[in-house]
Amino acid sequence: MENEIxxxxxxxxxxxxxxxxxxxxxxxxxxxxxxxxxxIDENIVITTDSYxxxxxxxxxxxxxxxxxxxxxNDLAMKGARPAFLMMAFIIEEGLPLKDFRKIVSSIAKAAxxxxxxxxxxxxxxxxxxxxxxxxxxxxxxxxxPKGMYLGTDRIKPGNKILIxxxxxxxxxxxxxxxxxxxxxxxxxxxxxSLHDLVIKITxxxxxxxxxxxxxxxxxxxxxxxxQETGYGIIINExxxxxxxxxxxxxxxxxxxxxYLANEGKLTVFASDDHEDILRIMKKxxxxxxxxxxxxxxxxxxxxxxxTEIGSLRPILMIDSDPLPRxx
Amino acid sequence: MENEIxxxxxxxxxxxxxxxxxxxxxxxxxxxxxxxxxxIDENIVITTDSYxxxxxxxxxxxxxxxxxxxxxNDLAMKGARPAFLMMAFIIEEGLPLKDFRKIVSSIAKAAxxxxxxxxxxxxxxxxxxxxxxxxxxxxxxxxxPKGMYLGTDRIKPGNKILIxxxxxxxxxxxxxxxxxxxxxxxxxxxxxSLHDLVIKITxxxxxxxxxxxxxxxxxxxxxxxxQETGYGIIINExxxxxxxxxxxxxxxxxxxxxYLANEGKLTVFASDDHEDILRIMKKxxxxxxxxxxxxxxxxxxxxxxxTEIGSLRPILMIDSDPLPRxx
Numbered sequence: 191m192e193n194e195i196x197x198x199x200x201x202x203x204x205x206x207x208x209x210x211x212x213x214x215x216x217x218x219x220x221x222x223x224x225x226x227x228x229x230i231d232e233n234i235v236i237t238t239d240s241y242x243x244x245x246x247x248x249x250x251x252x253x254x255x256x257x258x259x260x261x262x263n264d265l266a267m268k269g270a271r272p273a274f275l276m277m278a279f280i281i282e283e284g285l286p287l288k289d290f291r292k293i294v295s296s297i298a299k300a301a302x303x304x305x306x307x308x309x310x311x312x313x314x315x316x317x318x319x320x321x322x323x324x325x326x327x328x329x330x331x332x333x334x335p336k337g338m339y340l341g342t343d344r345i346k347p348g349n350k351i352l353i354x355x356x357x358x359x360x361x362x363x364x365x366x367x368x369x370x371x372x373x374x375x376x377x378x379x380x381x382x383s384l385h386d387l388v389i390k391i392t393x394x395x396x397x398x399x400x401x402x403x404x405x406x407x408x409x410x411x412x413x414x415x416x417q418e419t420g421y422g423i424i425i426n427e428x429x430x431x432x433x434x435x436x437x438x439x440x441x442x443x444x445x446x447x448x449y450l451a452n453e454g455k456l457t458v459f460a461s462d463d464h465e466d467i468l469r470i471m472k473k474x475x476x477x478x479x480x481x482x483x484x485x486x487x488x489x490x491x492x493x494x495x496x497t498e499i500g501s502l503r504p505i506l507m508i509d510s511d512p513l514p515r516x517x
Numbered sequence: 518m519e520n521e522i523x524x525x526x527x528x529x530x531x532x533x534x535x536x537x538x539x540x541x542x543x544x545x546x547x548x549x550x551x552x553x554x555x556x557i558d559e560n561i562v563i564t565t566d567s568y569x570x571x572x573x574x575x576x577x578x579x580x581x582x583x584x585x586x587x588x589x590n591d592l593a594m595k596g597a598r599p600a601f602l603m604m605a606f607i608i609e610e611g612l613p614l615k616d617f618r619k620i621v622s623s624i625a626k627a628a629x630x631x632x633x634x635x636x637x638x639x640x641x642x643x644x645x646x647x648x649x650x651x652x653x654x655x656x657x658x659x660x661x662p663k664g665m666y667l668g669t670d671r672i673k674p675g676n677k678i679l680i681x682x683x684x685x686x687x688x689x690x691x692x693x694x695x696x697x698x699x700x701x702x703x704x705x706x707x708x709x710s711l712h713d714l715v716i717k718i719t720x721x722x723x724x725x726x727x728x729x730x731x732x733x734x735x736x737x738x739x740x741x742x743x744q745e746t747g748y749g750i751i752i753n754e755x756x757x758x759x760x761x762x763x764x765x766x767x768x769x770x771x772x773x774x775x776y777l778a779n780e781g782k783l784t785v786f787a788s789d790d791h792e793d794i795l796r797i798m799k800k801x802x803x804x805x806x807x808x809x810x811x812x813x814x815x816x817x818x819x820x821x822x823x824t825e826i827g828s829l830r831p832i833l834m835i836d837s838d839p840l841p842r843x844x
């Protein structure tokens with residue numbers, strides 16, 4: 191125990207990250223949970239997230255856009271209306287100023303599109319090889335509409351699980367850019383603010399819980415929900431939206447899209463009137479390919495995939511995301 | 518211009534950092550100023566700061582304690598009562614878990630002492646030599662008492678400038694630890710939350726402006742105030758509290774304590790009844806060595822040091838802090 195060290199797996203968002211949180215951070219900070227966003231007041235939600243994606247630029251986005259959309263989405267998942275962002279930069283000496291300008295411009299553009307205002311910031315510089323281009327920590331404040339509450343305690347057996355489009359795009363886009371896999375056309379990250387879509391679907395009052403499928407992918411979220419509710423979840427493989435090119439790369443690299451990080455995808459836990467919600471989702475730019483992918487049950491616990499041939503395969507929480515530094 | 522890069526000086530908190538802010542961040546984010554803390558609401562102040570201090574542990578503190586006290590102080594400088602903190606960790610692969618535990622424990626202890634609650638967090642891990650042990654970004658939320666407003670626009674000619682104790686302790690403590698200078702006894706960082714002291718002095722209603730003397734030291738703050746107000750400032754060298762051992766090291770290394778970072782020192786701009794405030798400050802644990810160090814004037818602009826022999830020496834804003842990664 192004395193010689194234990196932090197490994198890349200501790201940052202993957204999967205099992206080891208959760209261990210770090212539940213074994214060290216939660217007890218030391220005397221907290222019931224340590225999420226990246228939290229309600230602090232009758233109507234205020236705050237959130238923080240560090241972005242260390244490598245490479246800094248990838249098709250569909252860059253670390254700056256990601257730092258905005260990721261934090262906006264964290265607030266939106268609580269049903270809050272994102273309002274203010276703060277940006278803290280840790281820059282490695284030698285970063286070209288033109289890259290910094292490009293990143294900062296992307297931040298400004300994404301913030302404008304997400305209707306949030308950048309209000310504060312910080313800049314630190316570290317020596318060469320003590321950082322990696324740039325790391326960005328973005329923190330946000332959002333306002334909760336009166337009576338808005340989304341939580342796993344609202345999830346009930348029979349609830350349907352929806353997703354707003356294809357999975358795996360972000361992870362594969364980054365991996366392709368990082369490792370020069372040369373995929374053509376280059377897969378594009380789904381990196382996007384979901385806050386407009388969330389406003390539309392939460393207005394129905396039929397949404398019980400939302401979570402964005404970032405690090406650890408859809409698999410991690412489903413396992414979290416099962417842990418917190420004790421219910422079971424069945425995901426239907428044939429309904430899972432996965433783009434053909436993404437599926438092909440996954441097969442080649444031995445990756446499962448269910449475990450891959452997305453940056454513009456959320457899962458929706460909804461009551462039986464889910465058809466309404468699906469219709470609303472499909473009308474949104476960020477929800478055109480929305481699909482009903484699964485259901486909550488109280489007949490067993492755990493997460494299972496109903497495969498295309500009809501068998502049930504357990505979807506376990508893995509210790510470590512196979513792809514580090516994806517966000 | 519095309520080949521410009523980010524240098525260590527851009528992170529020093531001095532002139533180059535300000536250039537980055539005024540040339541790139543402010544115009545791109547469409548802001549009048551980009552401070553590390555800001556009032557977003559009738560009664561709410563938020564703030565963010567990244568900590569990259571090297572080494573992680575130094576006499577008087579560590580990066581965890583610093584991340585709490587620094588952020589608490591940023592809120593306090595606005596007159597706000599610090600309430601909530603969020604902690605985002607970027608950890609270099611290989612950091613011993615026992616170091617992480619130690620840092621997290623310091624965070625918990627400092628938060629308790631500062632009466633703030635850690636409510637959210639994030640953990641990322643980067644590969645070896647892509648980080649440096651651990652970087653921490655802490656963001657905070659504080660509540661402003663009704664009617665509380667502190668700003669440079671409240672500063673008037675004749676205002677007195679007070680400080681709550683000796684300067685340079687933090688910077689020299691870190692430098693000694695980083696470079697194994699072997700100073701005995703090892704200088705201790707002044708790293709401390711000032712929020713109790715701020716509550717006491719702001720209750721008098723006689724405080725116009727507060728600023729903590731972190732990166733860039735007292736010299737940077739004074740120059741900022743002069744830039745924003747157009748007034749002049751005279752600092753009396755003979756009143757400046759500098760510990761003997763710190764002064765000795767500064768002479769040896771050719772450093773000026775006025776430019777050194779502190780982590781438990783604030784400057785107070787107060788009306789003529791400053792004697793009351795000084796008395797209150799001296800009663801606080803963090804203000805025992807408080808002193809009247811200068812005065813605001815409208816007879817000229819700029820910052821000047823009245824030296825012990827009576828001459829006036831201009832205190833200019835420097836481009837780059839001589840000591841990088843001090844916080």
